[in-house]
Each structure stands twice: as C-alpha cells, then as structure tokens.
Amino acid sequence: MVKITVTLGKRSYPIAIASGLFGDPTAFVPLKTGDQAMLVTNQTLAPLYLDSLRVTLELSGVKVDQIILPDGEQYKSLVVLEQVFSALLEKSHGRDTTLIALGGGVIGDLTGFAAACYLRGVRFIQAPTTLLAQVDSSVGGKTAVNHPLGKNMIGAFYQPISVVIDLNCLQTLPMREFISGLAEVIKYGITLDFRFFVWLENNIDALLARDVTALSCCIRWCCELKADVVSTDEREENGRRALLNFGHTYGHAIEVKMGYGVWLHGEAIAVGMLMAAETARLLGCFAEADVERIRKLLSSARLPIHRPAEMTAGSYLTYMKRDKKVLVGERRLILPTAIGRAEIRSRISNDIVLTAIRACSKSS
Ligand code: NAD
Ligand code: GLY
Numbered sequence: 001m002v003k004i005t006v007t008l009g010k011r012s013y014p015i016a017i018a019s020g021l022f023g024d025p026t027a028f029v030p031l032k033t034g035d036q037a038m039l040v041t042n043q044t045l046a047p048l049y050l051d052s053l054r055v056t057l058e059l060s061g062v063k064v065d066q067i068i069l070p071d072g073e074q075y076k077s078l079v080v081l082e083q084v085f086s087a088l089l090e091k092s093h094g095r096d097t098t099l100i101a102l103g104g105g106v107i108g109d110l111t112g113f114a115a116a117c118y119l120r121g122v123r124f125i126q127a128p129t130t131l132l133a134q135v136d137s138s139v140g141g142k143t144a145v146n147h148p149l150g151k152n153m154i155g156a157f158y159q160p161i162s163v164v165i166d167l168n169c170l171q172t173l174p175m176r177e178f179i180s181g182l183a184e185v186i187k188y189g190i191t192l193d194f195r196f197f198v199w200l201e202n203n204i205d206a207l208l209a210r211d212v213t214a215l216s217c218c219i220r221w222c223c224e225l226k227a228d229v230v231s232t233d234e235r236e237e238n239g240r241r242a243l244l245n246f247g248h249t250y251g252h253a254i255e256v257k258m259g260y261g262v263w264l265h266g267e268a269i270a271v272g273m274l275m276a277a278e279t280a281r282l283l284g285c286f287a288e289a290d291v292e293r294i295r296k297l298l299s300s301a302r303l304p305i306h307r308p309a310e311m312t313a314g315s316y317l318t319y320m321k322r323d324k325k326v327l328v329g330e331r332r333l334i335l336p337t338a339i340g341r342a343e344i345r346s347r348i349s350n351d352i353v354l355t356a357i358r359a360c361s362k363s364s
Helices: 046-059 078-090 105-120 131-137 167-172 175-192 194-208 212-232 241-245 248-258 265-282 288-300 313-320 350-359
Strands: 002-006 013-018 036-042 063-069 098-103 123-128 142-147 150-157 162-166 332-338 341-346
Touching: 002 212, 013 212, 036 046, 036 078, 036 105, 046 063, 046 098, 063 078, 078 105, 078 142, 098 105, 105 123, 105 131, 105 142, 105 150, 123 131, 131 167, 131 175, 131 212, 150 248, 162 167, 162 212, 167 212, 175 194, 175 212, 175 241, 175 265, 175 288, 175 332, 175 341, 194 212, 194 288, 212 241, 241 332, 241 341, 248 265, 248 313, 248 332, 265 288, 265 332, 265 350, 313 350
Parallel strands: 013 162, 036 063, 036 098, 098 123, 123 162
Antiparallel strands: 002 013, 142 150, 332 341
C-alpha cells in the first residue's frame, strides 16, 4: 500500500492507495469498534460497492448507516444536502459520527460540506471512486455544493481525516468519466511538473487501457503533487493552490452555461486549459509549440479540444466574472509560462480572452 501524508499540523491525514482497500478494515483506521458512521453514496455506486464496504466496516465493529442519493452533478445542491442532514438526524448521529463519501467528486464535495456543517463539524473520510476524485477532489478539503448561478459557490475548506483510494474501482468507471478524470491529471503536468507531463505523453495509451501499474504510478504522482500544494497553501491564500484552478475559469463557464452534467467537469476543463494556454500565447508568455503539445496530449487522451458550438465567445465573460478568484472585481487567470510552470495573471483584456476562446473553435 502506498501512503502519502497531507501535512497540516494537527489536521494532517493519510492518503492510502492500493487495489482492494475497500475490503481492508485497516484502511479505515481510526474507525474502531462502537463508532458510528454514515456512508454517503449514490444510486449508481450503491449496487457496486456499498455492501462490500459496509461489511468491511462492520467487521471492525463500526455501526454503519447509509444514504443513497440520486446520481448527477445537478444533485450537488443545497436541497440534496438537506437530505443528508435529515438522514443523520433521523438516525441520531452525534458529534462523534464519521461521514464516509463513497463516490466521485460530486459525492465527495457534498459529503465533505455536510460534514463541515453537521453539528458544526464532524469527521469525514473520502473513499473516491472516479479517477478525477482519486487524483484531485478527494485531497485537500475543498467541499461545496453548486448554486444555479455558479459552480461550487457555497462551501467550506474542511479536511477529511483520511483518503482511501481503492484502484479496483476504476475498472467499473464508464470510459467517458475515466477520460474526464484525465483532464485533471494533465493539469498537474502543465502547471506543476514538466517531468510528469513527459511521463503522460509516454504513458497515455497505458492509462487509457487502465493498466494498473500505470494508474498506480499516475495516481500516486498526482496525490504527491496535490498533498504538497495543499500542505503549503491550504486555503488558497499564497497563490500556490490557485494554480490548480488552471483552465477552470473558462471551463466552469462551459459547465454552468451548458447545464450541469451536459459537459463533464474534465471535458470542460480540457477546453478551458487550452483557452488559458492560448491566452498565455497571445500575451507572449507561452510558446506556440507548447500550446500544440498540450493540444496533442489532450487529443491523445481523447478529451475535447474544441469549445461547444452552442456558446458564443461573449457568453463566457458573464460566467467568468463569478469566478471565486475574482478580487476587487478583477478577473484573475491561471496561465502557463512553460510546461510545468504557471502563474496568476490579472488585467487581461476582454479582447485577448475572446480571441483565445475563439481560437478553440472547431472552425479555427
Ligand atoms: P461524479 O462524482 O459525478 O462521478 C461521475 C459518474 O461516474 C457518476 O455517474 C458516478 O455515479 C459514476 N461513478 C463514480 N465512480 C464509479 C465507478 N467506480 N464505477 C462506475 N461508475 C462510477 O464526477 P467526478 O468527475 O468524479 O467529479 C466531478 C465533481 O468534482 C464536480 O462537481 C467538480 O466540481 C468536483 N471537483 C472538486 C474538486 C475539489 O477539489 N473538491 C476538484 C475537482 C473537481
Ligand atoms: N481542485 C483544485 C483544488 O483543490 O484546489
């Protein structure tokens, strides 16, 4: 089993990575005999993993309740959050309960936020089942629900007590979802680690074939990068963690405008990263050859590289104004300066942004 630590003083926690962890009671330490837990999952995952995880926890003497939510980004909402609170209250869960998020980023973000709010804060464990959640959303304590006017607009920084990554889950993940997760994987290479980008260029086919050795190496690499970023900038205050939002300002505009769930998060982020790379190129701080290298890797990963035809370039600007990085009304974008390095930039004209968006059209 690979173990990585997110170092945050008293709130430090382990990330465990291996095949078969959902069947291993020791992976869920510190849960112990007599503890109460609420498994939160959705209708798709329940028939696949709920019973086996439940048995594993019960073998350790944990009293387990469960709530099965509807599946979809559109259910990452305040209304569904209330259902989780109702289930916890109906089953008399106290301050010593532990919520366990069994699912992708939607379940993880929502359960984490529920844990942050319930009785002013209870423990939670991330048991991520998508590639995206295993490499990104389960680590770092960003929890949230969506609002019709903006994505992840209501939430909290709230760290889990552990992250348990069972690599076996990825074998049942639909291909489109798997590919969507590759966008966040590629993001790490572009923003933080040139060596990882090159590794991805050389191993993308093995990843697409879900080769366990390649997956294990990739997930470990991403979790190490993320753990390091979170340990040095937990609350996105010194500019380091903000780099992980690369492509998200453009991508969130696609997700919200197209309707939650129509474009998957990673699909929108893939095009968003390309738009950000084009923006950097137009500003003269990023080489055209590197934009092409990113385009090629995204394309090899079978991610979209063209923006949705239904959206005008101008429509992005409205949504980009609601980005969480906006400070004193100023739009701030994460832009690459080389492959493996990025920075936050502000004062970028609408003209540049619109030209970059148009450069990602099918016809251009
Ligand atoms: P998701 O949670 O909707 O899961 C994708 C789909 O795959 C769902 O239908 C789900 O039921 C299904 N599924 C999940 N695991 C499966 C498995 N092992 N086998 C079969 N089906 C499976 O989507 P996602 O891509 O995991 O997460 C996207 C969400 O994550 C977005 O809401 C995004 O905002 C959020 N996110 C959060 C962070 C963060 O730091 N907190 C980072 C990135 C993304
Ligand atoms: N996914 C971006 C972050 O965790 O900061």
